[in-house]
Amino acid sequence: MEDVDFADEPDEDGEMGDEEWETEDEGVEEGADPHDDSELTYSKHTASVFCVSLDPKENALAVTGGEDDKACVWRITDGETMFECIGHKDSVTCATFSHDSSMVATGxxxxxxxxxKVEDTKEIWSFEVADLEWLEWHPCAHVLLCGTADGNTWMWKIxxxxCKTFQGPNCPATCGQFLPDGKTAVVGYEDGSVRLWDLKQGSTLHVLKGSDAHSGPLTCVSSNADGxxxxxxxVDCDTKMVNTATGKVVGVFRTESNVSKASKREEGEAETNSVESVGFCSVYVIYII
Incomplete structure (x- = not known):
């Protein structure tokens, strides 16, 4: 093998010579726009964008909500704004289409x-609850479900x-989701507990608390295809798998971050990691921290 001849070799102190090393940033002018590989940029919001959703029927429209107290419905082919959802009093953190893409809900x-109503861009319903945590549509009906900071879960026909309300513990309902049958919902709470709700009866089917609950606030929930x-x-960095028929925890996925968090608690250091998203595909379980 031939010797490799470097132009600058370390001196006796292990330092490189005076020649400057070229970096990836070299040649980029200060203040220049960063490289952008996107096919389309939508820039009608005037402040940070907090949520985005595609219409499930055609995947032709997007709705985005932001810190500018509005949501925008726009075409993804050319970025043309269809209409703006105005009249909000605070940052729009939830924006999503109904199952048939005929309606869009903003919170x-x-x-x-x-x-x-997407077709004629008219507001057809509004309601005000306590501070909003999350909002989602029923999988096959014009029914909305949301969770609030006072622990309530609300459901409306649109x-x-x-309306129906489902009273949880005295803490925020931090995440929730309809199950695929449309008759049941799972809701997670700030105290680490999880409740499976019978939406028709307005009662709990199962409550996970104590040793079955998380040791920190819930951040996300998801169900498999058949529920x-x-x-x-x-935020405790655990992901738990629960059988909805029995309400039993059948698996716990614990990351290295969980061990690190425990060590940091003992040392009084700040905890930074948490599980932020979970989901099923046809074969595997996916979770993101």
Whole structure:
């Protein structure tokens, strides 16, 4: 093998010579726009964007909500704004299409929720709750579900506004989801507990607390395709798999971050990691910290 001849070799102190090393940033002018590989940029918001959703029927429209107290519905082919969802009083943190893409729901941090008809861009319903934590549509009906900072979970028929509430513990309902059957919902809470709700009866089917609960607030939940299993994620860095028929924890996925967090608690250091997203595919379980 031939010797490799470096132009600058370390001196006696192990330091390289005076010649400057070229870096990836060299040649980029100060203030120049960063490289952008996107096919389209939507820039009608005037502040940070907090949420985005695609219409499930055609995947032709997107809705985005932001710190500028509004949501925008726009075409993903050319970035043309279809209409703006205005009238919110705080940052829009939830924005999502109904199952058939005929309606879009928007919710702001203060708890004001609005529903808009996509075809004629008209607001058709609104309601105000406590500080909003999350918002989602029923998988096959015009029914909305949301969780709030006072521990309540709300459900409405749209646009009639018929309503049910599900009272949780005295702490925020931090995440939730309809199960695929449309008759059940899973809700996670700040105290680490998880509840499976019978939406028709308004009662709990199962409550995970104590040793089955998380040791920190819930951040995310997800179910598999038939609703037989759910995953729950938390700031404690654990992901738990639960059988919805029995309400029993059938698996715990613990990351190295969980061990690090325990060590940091003992040393009084700040905890930074948490499980932020969980999901099933056809074969594997996916969780993101």
């Amino acid at each position: 702001d941090m203060s708890g004001l929720i609005k529903v808009w 646009p009639s506004g018929e 037989s299993l759910i995953l729950t994620g938390s």
